[in-house]
Amino acid sequence: MTDQPAVLFVCLGNICRSPLAEAAFRGAADRAGILATADSAGTAGWHQDRAPDPRAQAIARARGADISQLRARQVRSEDFRRFTHIVAMDHDNLSALRALRPDDARAALSLLLDHVPGRAGEAVADPYYGDDAGFAGTWADVSAGAEGLVRLLLARG
Numbered sequence: 682m683t684d685q686p687a688v689l690f691v692c693l694g695n696i697c698r699s700p701l702a703e704a705a706f707r708g709a710a711d712r713a714g715i716l717a718t719a720d721s722a723g724t725a726g727w728h729q730d731r732a733p734d735p736r737a738q739a740i741a742r743a744r745g746a747d748i749s750q751l752r753a754r755q756v757r758s759e760d761f762r763r764f765t766h767i768v769a770m771d772h773d774n775l776s777a778l779r780a781l782r783p784d785d786a787r788a789a790l791s792l793l794l795d796h797v798p799g800r801a802g803e804a805v806a807d808p809y810y811g812d813d814a815g816f817a818g819t820w821a822d823v824s825a826g827a828e829g830l831v832r833l834l835l836a837r838g
């Protein structure tokens with residue numbers, strides 16, 4: 682029997698993209714009837730213990746997800762043993778994760794959009810310095826990635 686999936690979504694600050702990815706994945710996994718653990722973290726610790734950016738909370742709320750209770754934290758080495766999949770939002774985060782990866786890691790590393798047909802290798806753009814419209818685009822990207830990840834998990838049983 683394969684392990685129950687445990688997926689960690691990782692961006693830079695853990696206040697914009699990865700909390701949205703976590704919420705989109707929870708919704709997609711629920712709809713598909715998959716039992717999976719989900720969490721998110723940042724490669725930087727600047728926003729430790731902060732709630733998601735208000736713009737991220739607003740787009741999540743508008744799409745039916747409440748992320749107000751999430752709190753930012755930094756990726757730690759234990760995450761590589763605890764999670765089956767660690768999913769980065771962009772190439773910088775993926776490089777940082779590869780550098781942190783301990784020898785006894787079990788987590789498979791990927792970019793979120795690797796799981797979307799035709800978008801492998803693409804990044805989820807950082808919306809932090811942009812406007813509200815950027816966050817709608819972020820939600821669209823993380824939702825597509827979450828649906829693709831759920832299809833992968835369903836296919837692997």
Ligand code: 4NP
Nearest residue numbers: 692693694695696697698809
């Ligand atoms: P995130 O966005 O990595 O999607 O959470 C950012 C959040 C904060 C900063 C940059 C990106 N910052 O520079 O503080």
